[in-house]
Amino acid sequence: MPTPQGIASPRLQRVLGVPSLLFFGLAYMVPLTVFSTYGIVTNETGGHLAGAYVITTVAMLFTALSYASIVRAEPTAGSAYAYAKKAFGPGVGFVTGWALMIDYALLPMINYMLLGLYINAQFPAIPAWVVILAAIIIVTALNLFGISVVKHANAFLVVFQLVFVATFLVAAFGKMQPDVAITDPFWSENATLGGLMAGASILALSFLGFDAVSAMAEEAKDPRRTVPRAVVLTVLVGGTMFMIISWAGQRVWPDFSTYTSLDTASLELISHLGGAFFEAFFLTAYLIGASASAMTSQAATARVLYSMGRDELLPKRVFGVLSPRFNAPRNAILVIAAISLLALVLPLDVVVSIISFGALAAFSMVNLAVIKHFIINQRKREPLELLRYGLLPGIGLALCVWLWFSLSLSALLIGIGWVLIGIVYLAFISRGFSQMPKTMAIRLDDVE
DSSP: OBOTTSOBOOOOOOOBOHHHHHHHHHHHHOGGGGGTSHHHHHHHTTSOHHHHHHHHHHHHHHHHHHHHHHHTTOOSTTTHHHHHHHHHOHHHHHHHHHHHHHHHHHHHHHHHHHHHHHHHHHOTTSOHHHHHHHHHHHHHHHHHTOHHHHHHHHHHHHHHHHHHHHHHHHHHHTSOOTTSOTTTTTOOTTOOHHHHHHHHHHHGGGGTHHHHHHHTGGGBSSHHHHHHHHHHHHHHHHHHHHHHHHHHHHHHSOOGGGOSOSTTHHHHHHHHHHHHHHHHHHHHHHHHHHHHHHHHHHHHHHHHHHHHHHTTSSOHHHHSOOOTTTOSOHHHHHHHHHHHGGGGTSOHHHHHHHHHHHHHHHHHHHHHHHIIIIIIISOOOSHHHHIIIIIHHHHHHHHHHHHHTTSOHHHHHHHHHHHHHHHHHHHHHTTTTTSOOOOOOOOHHHHO
16 A cells, blocks of 8 residues: 555565464464463362363364454454454444453463563572563564564474473373273263363463464465464364373373472473473473463564554554564554563462453454354355354354353453453543544455
């Protein structure tokens, strides 16, 4: 889109195919994230972590199909915000983006915290705050150089984690308890549906990667084809990996009550499998995973802010511009880096408790957006269309709402408070909802 002076304005670069988008989604999800909540969710589910992952994966798969449907109609940056805006208008789109922003903005911070905590635990002479600051600077610099740099870094970071996963599974198969049935990690006589649902609601944050893939639609080649495939593949590959890892771990160490600490249960499991060397291998892979997640989450969050700024729902001069040199949303990236500095003062448990709220709220709105856009607005009501655009998103919505209300009361209250702040801000910028900000008309040649 040329400027009046005839100079091409900065644009997001279309460099991502299905493999790159899949690696981006997996890097965002972090294949080793299963170990972050391993002890906590194992305890919550009564030793049935793998079963909880089945529930979460099924719920996310229905929602991923909704993403795949609507991204073909709206292949732009902004993910859930863009889809809700298209179906319900800029007001609802803004509130959806605002809800999603809370977990997008906090996820990089969690990764910086984990990097600081783990490195400080292994090397006490290195203060956690030094690691956090260094990580923020390095990751921010990589994102400022543009999505091509992030793409190549993601491939290496994900492959390294997959090597560890393969090594873990080989070691686990040699130490599985013979008296533990193959199906016990999924369901046994001691399992309860309530316990599995409570665990599954916590695990929802592990699947933000497929929403992050949709946020990269304006940097994908042929986004109407590549993004839907990558979204579904991210859920299937990530969910399957989580289930296999947790299944193998629980067959090796079935009695979760014997862990010294639930917070460090994964380290105890790793040490049991391979001793100090294997534990060092795990820590290296885990820190690499946290770095990959920090990089991709910062990139995806910046593009949501860029999309909202471009639509004048956030200050356009700050968020709605791209770097002329690298075609990256520079200001949005720097804002996320500034927010991440709160990792120096906030406790980890406070940050973790509210991420799933925003994710499930956004996932629910995407399912609703598919029903509204295709069934109501476009009147697609043939039998197969009702199945694809009505029943499947309806199931996805019901599952997301079920998981949503399985969250802790504190997470619900904090999340609802954040949404109310967003509604008040929207009322202010729209003069009491009477004058919604203008939205950018996306030209056809920008999205094909």
